[in-house]
Amino acid sequence: MDLTSGPITKTLILFALPTLASNILQTLSGSVNSIWVGQFLGEGALAATANANIIMFLMFGAFFGFGMAATVLIGQSMGRGDIDAARRATGGVIGLALLFSVLIAVVGWFASDRILRWLETPPEAFTLAHDYLRVTFLAVPASMLSVTLMMASRGAGDAITPLRFMILAVVLDVVFNPVLILGLGPFPRLGIAGSALATAAAGTISLIGMIAWFYRKNHVLRLRGRELSYLYPKWSELRFIIGRGLPMGAQMFVISGAGLVMIGLVNREGLVTAAAYGATLQLWNYIQMPALAVGAAVSSMAAQNIGARRWDRVSAVTTSGITINLAMTGVLIVLLLLFDRAALALFLGSESPAIEVSRNIQLIATWTFLPFGTTIVLISTLRANGSVVPPLIILFLSMFPIRFGIYHFGYPLIGSDIIWWSFPLSSLASLAMAWVIYRRGNWRGPMPQPA
Incomplete structure (x- = not known):
């Protein structure tokens, strides 16, 4: 959407509604998954997911500011008509997200027990939380890249693409959860690890689909040829994103x-x-x-x-x-x-x-x-x-x-x-x-x- 011309109130409502729908879907997905875990695996498993989710919220909260700083850069660049600057900002924050998320995934995998002890996770939920958290950490790169792409897309004036792939992720997550928890059909029974794997698989599929969509539709933020070098951000861009992020x-x-x-x-x-x-x-x-x-x-x-x-x-x-x-x-x-x-x-x-x-x-x-x-x-x-x-x-x-x-x-x-x-x-x-x-x-x- 062109956000620099036309009726302001109508444009703002039309732009905000997809984001509102995405937020509602994400919250509903978490509620439904909690129901699956609680009904199939009991209170201990539900407590385990709650402990793990606190950690994930803090991890994503730490990166949220960098994504927002890049979104501001992208939005102002689009307003000036400087598409190349918008793509540089997109490439820079994606590269930063990839580095940050891989580091978090590796550290989290090896430090999951220590983190759960710091949180004083109840003993009856500790093993379950350990299994859930480790799989969740493995999914951090895909999840963080997906969130980063969605934020960048909204900065460019496109709130529909993030909604499309949020719907896909939520539907897959809700369907995969009981299948992998209980081992329905040809799938093995994975218990609480199945819940984490379901969310990881749904997020990864959604991310792949969103990247394919960007290139198929020639999205304004897609990177081609020499633009792929933008994934290695310059220090000036990193300083701006980190300083404001x-x-x-x-x-x-x-x-x-x-x-x-x-x-x-x-x-x-x-x-x-x-x-x-x-x-x-x-x-x-x-x-x-x-x-x-x-x-x-x-x-x-x-x-x-x-x-x-x-x-x-x-x-x-x-x-x-x-x-x-x-x-x-x-x-x-x-x-x-x-x-x-x-x-x-x-x-x-x-x-x-x-x-x-x-x-x-x-x-x-x-x-x-x-x-x-x-x-x-x-x-x-x-x-x-x-x-x-x-x-x-x-x-x-x-x-x-x-x-x-x-x-x-x-x-x-x-x-x-x-x-x-x-x-x-x-x-x-x-x-x-x-x-x-x-x-x-x-x-x-x-x-x-x-x-």
């Missing part, structure tokens, strides 16, 4: 770290509250999806318009992104609050005492995602021009000193409810900081390009 990746670690601390605080309130919070998080995963999808679309669209020097459209893209997100997220919040009991019963059972606790959490904190989504859009616009340190500072301040300060001073006054109030209050604080940076910061202007 590290703060973006650090944002993921800040969010993950705050989430882990919050779980610890919730666990202090007892099993019922912990179960209620766990069910609430399952529902919140879906409510936050519009913000993440719209934020990604705003970042790509703003980057292209910055590259084209269409600053008037950059402001309009941000305004449209905020409006779209508020509308989509608002509808989801209303639906959740209307049908919260039925939704929570899917996770907790209709007679669970945790349902009422979870409903209380929903009433207090679910509207958090309105200021949260607005903040994501503002940060995405800043990121589109390479402004990556202010968003990191904003997230750190809101997630740690502000959120946990609210908890510390508020707990003696209102008890455990302050945990839930800390979500919207800290989100409002992050929105205020992001708005000040967006309106008064010096993020506008030409972004330095790699030499």
